Amino acid sequence: MPLTSESHDAVVATTRHWLTEAVIGLNLCPFAKAVHVKGQIRYAVSDATDLEGALADLEIELKTLAAADPTALDTTLLILPQTLGEFLQYNDALFFAERMLEQLRLTGIIQIASFHPFYQFEGTEPDDIENYTNRAPYPIFHLLREDSIERAVQAFPDAEEIYERNQETLRRIGLAGWNKLMKS
Numbered sequence: 001m002p003l004t005s006e007s008h009d010a011v012v013a014t015t016r017h018w019l020t021e022a023v024i025g026l027n028l029c030p031f032a033k034a035v036h037v038k039g040q041i042r043y044a045v046s047d048a049t050d051l052e053g054a055l056a057d058l059e060i061e062l063k064t065l066a067a068a069d070p071t072a073l074d075t076t077l078l079i080l081p082q083t084l085g086e087f088l089q090y091n092d093a094l095f096f097a098e099r100m101l102e103q104l105r106l107t108g109i110i111q112i113a114s115f116h117p118f119y120q121f122e123g124t125e126p127d128d129i130e131n132y133t134n135r136a137p138y139p140i141f142h143l144l145r146e147d148s149i150e151r152a153v154q155a156f157p158d159a160e161e162i163y164e165r166n167q168e169t170l171r172r173i174g175l176a177g178w179n180k181l182m183k184s
Contacts, residue, residue, distance in 0.1 A: 008045040011081050014137045015043060019077075021181050026173070028133055028166045031152035040074035049082050051093055058097055058141055062104055065143050076143040084139040087118040097141060111149070113142040132178055133166045 006014070019041075024033045035041050042065070046057040061078045084090040094114055101107050115136035120126055156162075170178065 006081060011045045011079055011138065012043045015077060015079055015140070018137050018182065021184065022178075025181070026166075026169050028162075028169070030156055030162065031149075035074045035148075038074075040070075040072065042073055042076040044076055044078045046078060046080045047082065048080060051083065051089075051096070054080050054083050054093060055096055055100065059100060059104070061141075061143060062100065062106055062110060065110060065145070066104075066106055070145060070148065074145060074148050078141040078143065080139040080141070085117075087116050087120055090114070090116050090139050109146055111144050111146055113144060115140040115142060127175070129170045129175060129178070130167045132170050132175075133163070137182075 019032065019036065023029050024036060042061075044057070044061050046054060048054040048057050057080075058078055061076050065073060065076050084093055091114075094112065097112050101110065101112065115134050116139045117135060117137060118126070119134040119136075120131050121128075121134075124131055173181070
């Protein structure tokens with residue numbers, strides 16, 4: 001079942017709002033601001049309506065990112081507004097996405113971070129605020145260069161504490177604060 005019939009421009013605008021207000025605005029990812037400011041993020045909107053189509057688009061985006069000059073294109077958000085709307089279905093798709101990385105010999109070069117409107121960490125309840133660290137307006141495969149992650153982690157002391165800090169931030173603003181942020 002399609003999640004949305006929005007235009008690509010509207011999907012990108014909604015995703016950028018989430019990125020600037022939540023990811024960058026709440027400093028959930030201290031590395032995101034630099035690539036955003038430099039215009040090094042590719043927003044790719046998939047028209048796929050099933051897993052097969054989503055994986056075909058993922059393959060294209062993985063190859064595009066791998067071939068691109070990192071100073072021009074550092075990361076890609078593959079946005080899937082019309083498929084993988086159920087979190088368990090999306091989570092299963094991540095298995096195939098990781099296999100694709102291996103098949104394309106991109107393991108250790110690119111990694112995939114996962115974001116979904118109903119993201120749920122193992123051992124949490126669906127409405128736990130901690131899940132919102134990985135909640136996005138649409139299912140997203142975030143393709144990141146391993147070299148960029150390594151440089152960012154070296155520049156950011158205590159990078160392993162980001163996850164805990166993000167949970168504290170979301171507990172502080174709560175669901176009401178999150179909803180207000182996403183509607184602004």
